[in-house]
Amino acid sequence: MKYNFNEIEKKWQDFWETNKTFAAEIDHAKPKYYVLDMFPYPSSEGLHVGHPEGYTATDIIARYKRMKGFNVMHPMGWDAFGLPAEQYAIKTGIHPRITTQKSIDNFKRQLKSIGLSIDWSREIATIDPKYYKWTQWIFMQLYKKGLAYQAEIAVNWCPELGTVLANEEVPEQIEKGYTVVRRPMKQWMLKITEYAERLLIDLDMLDWPESTKEMQRNWIGKSEGARVTFKIAGENSGSIEVFTTRPDTLWGATYMVLAPEHPLIDKITTPEHITAVDIYKDNAKNKSDLERQQEKDKSGVFTGAYAVNPVNNEEIPIWISDYVLMGYGTGAIMAVPGHDERDWEFATKFHIPIVEVVKPTGSQQSDITKEPFVEDGVSVNSGFITGLKTEKAKKKVIAWLEEKGLGKGTIQYKLRDWLFSRQRFWGEPFPIIHMEDGTVKLLPEDVLPVMLPEVDNYKIIGTGESPLAGITEWVNTTDPETGKPAKRETNTMPQWAGSCWYYLRFLDPNNEKEFVNKELEKYWMPVNLYMGGAEHAVLHLFYARFWHKVLFDLGYVSTREPFVRLYHQGMILGEDSNKMSKSRGNVVNPDEVIANYGADSLRLFEMFLGPLSATKPWSTNGIEGVYRFLNRIWRLVVNEDGSINVKIQDVKPEGENERIMHRTIMNITDDIEDMDMKFNTCVSELMIYVNEIFKLDVIPKELILTLVKLISPFAPHLAEELWQKLGHTGTIAFEKWPEFDPAKVKKQVVTIIGQINGKVRSKIEADTDTPDDKLIELMKQDEKIRSYIEGKEIVKEIAVKNKLVNIVVK
RNA sequence: GCCGCCAUGGCGGAAUUGGUAGACGCGCUAGACUCAAAAUCUAGUAAUGGCAACAUUGUAACGGUUCGACUCCGUUUGGCGGUACCA
Numbered sequence: 068m069k070y071n072f073n074e075i076e077k078k079w080q081d082f083w084e085t086n087k088t089f090a091a092e093i094d095h096a097k098p099k100y101y102v103l104d105m106f107p108y109p110s111s112e113g114l115h116v117g118h119p120e121g122y123t124a125t126d127i128i129a130r131y132k133r134m135k136g137f138n139v140m141h142p143m144g145w146d147a148f149g150l151p152a153e154q155y156a157i158k159t160g161i162h163p164r165i166t167t168q169k170s171i172d173n174f175k176r177q178l179k180s181i182g183l184s185i186d187w188s189r190e191i192a193t194i195d196p197k198y199y200k201w202t203q204w205i206f207m208q209l210y211k212k213g214l215a216y217q218a219e220i221a222v223n224w225c226p227e228l229g230t231v232l233a234n235e236e237v238p239e240q241i242e243k244g245y246t247v248v249r250r251p252m253k254q255w256m257l258k259i260t261e262y263a264e265r266l267l268i269d270l271d272m273l274d275w276p277e278s279t280k281e282m283q284r285n286w287i288g289k290s291e292g293a294r295v296t297f298k299i300a301g302e303n304s305g306s307i308e309v310f311t312t313r314p315d316t317l318w319g320a321t322y323m324v325l326a327p328e329h330p331l332i333d334k335i336t337t338p339e340h341i342t343a344v345d346i347y348k349d350n351a352k353n354k355s356d357l358e359r360q361q362e363k364d365k366s367g368v369f370t371g372a373y374a375v376n377p378v379n380n381e382e383i384p385i386w387i388s389d390y391v392l393m394g395y396g397t398g399a400i401m402a403v404p405g406h407d408e409r410d411w412e413f414a415t416k417f418h419i420p421i422v423e424v425v426k427p428t429g430s431q432q433s434d435i436t437k438e439p440f441v442e443d444g445v446s447v448n449s450g451f452i453t454g455l456k457t458e459k460a461k462k463k464v465i466a467w468l469e470e471k472g473l474g475k476g477t478i479q480y481k482l483r484d485w486l487f488s489r490q491r492f493w494g495e496p497f498p499i500i501h502m503e504d505g506t507v508k509l510l511p512e513d514v515l516p517v518m519l520p521e522v523d524n525y526k527i528i529g530t531g532e533s534p535l536a537g538i539t540e541w542v543n544t545t546d547p548e549t550g551k552p553a554k555r556e557t558n559t560m561p562q563w564a565g566s567c568w569y570y571l572r573f574l575d576p577n578n579e580k581e582f583v584n585k586e587l588e589k590y591w592m593p594v595n596l597y598m599g600g601a602e603h604a605v606l607h608l609f610y611a612r613f614w615h616k617v618l619f620d621l622g623y624v625s626t627r628e629p630f631v632r633l634y635h636q637g638m639i640l641g642e643d644s645n646k647m648s649k650s651r652g653n654v655v656n657p658d659e660v661i662a663n664y665g666a667d668s669l670r671l672f673e674m675f676l677g678p679l680s681a682t683k684p685w686s687t688n689g690i691e692g693v694y695r696f697l698n699r700i701w702r703l704v705v706n707e708d709g710s711i712n713v714k715i716q717d718v719k720p721e722g723e724n725e726r727i728m729h730r731t732i733m734n735i736t737d738d739i740e741d742m743d744m745k746f747n748t749c750v751s752e753l754m755i756y757v758n759e760i761f762k763l764d765v766i767p768k769e770l771i772l773t774l775v776k777l778i779s780p781f782a783p784h785l786a787e788e789l790w791q792k793l794g795h796t797g798t799i800a801f802e803k804w805p806e807f808d809p810a811k812v813k814k815q816v817v818t819i820i821g822q823i824n825g826k827v828r829s830k831i832e833a834d835t836d837t838p839d840d841k842l843i844e845l846m847k848q849d850e851k852i853r854s855y856i857e858g859k860e861i862v863k864e865i866a867v868k869n870k871l872v873n874i875v876v877k
Numbered sequence: 878g879c880c881g882c883c884a885u886g887g888c889g890g891a892a893u894u895g896g897u898a899g900a901c902g903c904g905c906u907a908g909a910c911u912c913a914a915a916a917u918c919u920a921g922u923a924a925u926g927g928c929a930a931c932a933u934u935g936u937a938a939c940g941g942u943u944c945g946a947c948u949c950c951g952u953u954u955g956g957c958g959g960u961a962c963c964a
Contacts (some may be wrong), residue, residue, distance in 0.1 A: 277881085277882095278880095278881055278882070278958080278959080281880075281881065281959090282880095282881090282959060282960085285880080285959080285960070286960095288963060290963075290964085292964085309964080310963095310964065311964060312963095312964065313964080324964090365962090388962095389962090390962045390964095391962085391964075392962075392963065392964090394963085395963045395964075396963075396964065399964095400964050401964085402964085403964090407964070408878095408962085409962055409964075410964080412962095479963080479964090480963095481963050601958080601959095604959085605959095675889085675890095675901085675902070676889065676890085677889060677890055678890085681883095681890090682957080682958095683889070683890090684888095684889080686888080686889065686903070688888090688889095688902095688903050688904070689888090689889065689902070689903055691902095691903080692901095692902045692903055693902080695902095695916095695917095696902085698916095698917095699917095702917090747889090747890070747891085747901090748890095748891070748900085748901080750901080750902085751890090751891075751900065751901035751902075752900095752901085753901095754901055754902075755900080755901065758901095818897080820896075820897050822896085822897090822944085822945075824944075824945085825896095825943095825944060825945040825946095826945090827897055830897075862944085863944055864944090865896095865944055865945080867896055870896055870897090871896055871897080871945090873896080873944055873945060874944090875944050875945095
């Protein structure tokens with residue numbers, strides 16, 4: 068009887084479905100384990116072989132944890148709003164809901180064919196009104212808490228996409244070749260900045276890749292310093308506030324710079340400079356961020372006005388330049404060319420004095436005429452802080468500024484508020500109406516969800532309005548509370564909205580009264596293991612943390628953080644070591660692989676390819692190897708005629724057999740439990756084990772049962788089938804994971820390496836745990852070793868228990 | 878520019894965390910089975926020299942620490958990811 072993977076896989080996938088094998092319900096008798104994949108965007112192309120890598124890894128963990136006695140939550144759903152479906156709809160006139168549903172069906176079929184142990188009864192899709200009702204509801208909570216507001220600000224406008232983008236999304240779109248320009252528009256914002264400090268501090272309690280935590284830290288961009296007020300020279304001319312991280316360098320501030328958008332410019336510019344300043348401002352306005360970035364040379368113009376340096380009352384010129392950004396700090400800086408790269412460049416170009424106020428400590432040298440000294444050191448030429456180290460000097464200056472009312476110590480973040488509206492059709496509508504008198508009103512809870520209209524024209528209309536704005540019968544409505552005429556908000560939420568809280572909905576997907584039942588939330592949360600690509604390091608993972616913290620503050624969730632452990636699976640490249648893409652023609656479709664080798668081969672091979680976190684190329688030859696391996700296991704148990712191999716007998720495993728079994732259980736268990744999820748070495752351990760069993764004339768049945776259990780998380784269909792063939796009924800999914808006895812892993816006799824001056828010269832056999840001195844004595848009796856030490860002086864003898872003896876000779 | 882990660886046979890990758898470098902798999906070579914092929918099984922496979930035992934070299938490069946370094950430290954080179962005037 069051949070290994071008929073097609074038949075076996077179909078049989079067990081049907082079995083799991085009809086028996087609801089993986090349905091998860093609360094069970095207080097068991098510890099819970101919530102293992103989650105980042106839910107996919109169901110694209111029309113379907114899965115490629117990169118997708119199953121993460122899904123297989125989490126599935127192995129899920130199946131392993133079940134066998135370890137955990138109550139496992141392992142759900143799947145669809146992050147289904149998204150631009151591709153909308154663009155396709157514009158082209159074809161087919162409603163995005165229809166194309167998206169088609170893609171979902173295809174994804175679901177593909178995922179099921181991999182044999183994932185998912186509780187499909189919990190399936191959710193962000194485009195389902197029953198789901199986005201609660202996305203809208205959460206927005207209402209944000210609004211009520213004062214965390215959502217509308218603002219006319221300079222936003223990132225992408226003309227090709229016809230929408231605005233969040234700061235976090237800009238780099239990605241620029242990389243794709245789209246242009247992004249700054250443009251003032253009225254938009255919905257979420258006050259994520261209010262949570263900056265907590266989003267930063269709580270990173271410390273997360274078991275996440277350090278690189279991802281670091282990226283979030285950089286994105287938050289916390290810096291400590293001071294705000295300082297500079298009076299503008301002249302009678303009653305007002306003042307300029309700046310932020311600096313180096314208040315200790317105040318004595319070195321020889322000029323000031325305002326961002327070109329700074330509101331004070333028009334007030335302070337002297338008549339003879341107005342023309343030049345206006346030209347510069349106009350230029351800056353028309354430049355995109357990209358253009359600004361690409362300019363390496365500093366530019367700027369003098370306003371004609373002067374400010375007074377509060378520490379020494381010197382008058383310093385006020386310039387404007389686009390190297391100062393309106394969006395950070397106060398939009399104005401004090402420039403210290405001696406101790407800041409950018410100020411140094413600017414001052415050198417425009418011949419502004421450069422003053423040294425910090426000297427390096429120790430033997431380090433600095434020459435500020437050649438380059439700025441930007442590190443910490445000791446203050447010089449700095450009045451009352453002269454001679455103090457930077458740390459102390461900062462504190463003293465801040466104290467002095469506060470005492471004199473000239474400034475105060477503050478903390479500044481790079482993080483800006485989250486631009487939360489998009490000019491798209493295919494997204495969650497806001498539960499907001501605009502009254503005729505201009506007031507903005509939240510709709511009452513009982514009218515949710517605000518549904519998208521049924522239309523057949525999705526063309527982007529001109530100047531930055533959502534396609535929804537053109538659907539007057541939808542836009543014009545009445546206030547359900549007063550009956551007065553009102554217009555609906557026509558922007559929609561960004562794709563991130565639905566993915567900010569989906570992990571909570573999985574716990575209670577059909578609840579019509581709450582977004583999640585509190586008891587269920589308390590039992591299942593937090594997510595124990597979250598698997599997904601590193602490309603979401605600052606976007607999804609940051610936004611979801613923010614929403615979660617808001618929900619925590621409102622008492623709706625019980626944990627501070629949603630995902631305690633995060634793992635990024637690597638990318639699988641095409642066989643040519645390039646990124647898989649349609650245009651390169653190197654995309655491998657899992658459907659084909661499954662048809663040729665079966666899902667178990669696909670799963671096993673994806674794990675065997677290399678470390679889970681690594682980027683690695685696909686290999687068609689490689690999958691032949693694991694396919695052969697699975698065939699070998701099949702033949703080990705099942706004969707040609709379908710009967711069980713007669714070599715498998717009901718005897719106890721003893722001696723070396725028993726040792727191999729315990730060693731394999733130990734190695735595989737350790738590798739699964741390892742923080743790094745070393746599934747590639749798990750597979751190789753299984754291969755070694757099978758190779759060993761193959762050599763036996765009599766195979767103790769326990770060896771085979773252990774093999775079947777050990778392989779069941781990796782190749783579940785094969786395991787189920789063999790389990791049944793070996794006389795069991797039902798599923799293997801909840802069998803107890805095999806245990807090992809460390810004492811039984813130990814060898815009786817071990818090979819000891821004999822080294823002379825660190826070079827391997829011989830090997831001897833010795834009893835396990837032979838004491839060091841005995842080991843050295845044994846080694847010296849070895850013939851080869853003797854020939855090396857004869858006539859030489861022994862300088863040193865080193866023994867490592869059960870490992871080696873090294874003899875140093877002269 | 879700055880920050881982070883990485884570099885091991887023809888290929889994907891192992892290495893008990895400082896103790897036999899190259900596990901396991903792919904590929905390749907030879908043999909068995911077969912009329913033949915496929916499948917399967919057996920043996921070999923880092924390089925150089927040698928019939929062989931064996932010797933020498935070898936984990937991007939150079940240097941250091943150590944009885945002993947793929948592993949630790951320093952310098953350099955190459956690749957990947959992030960970020961970019963954030964005061």
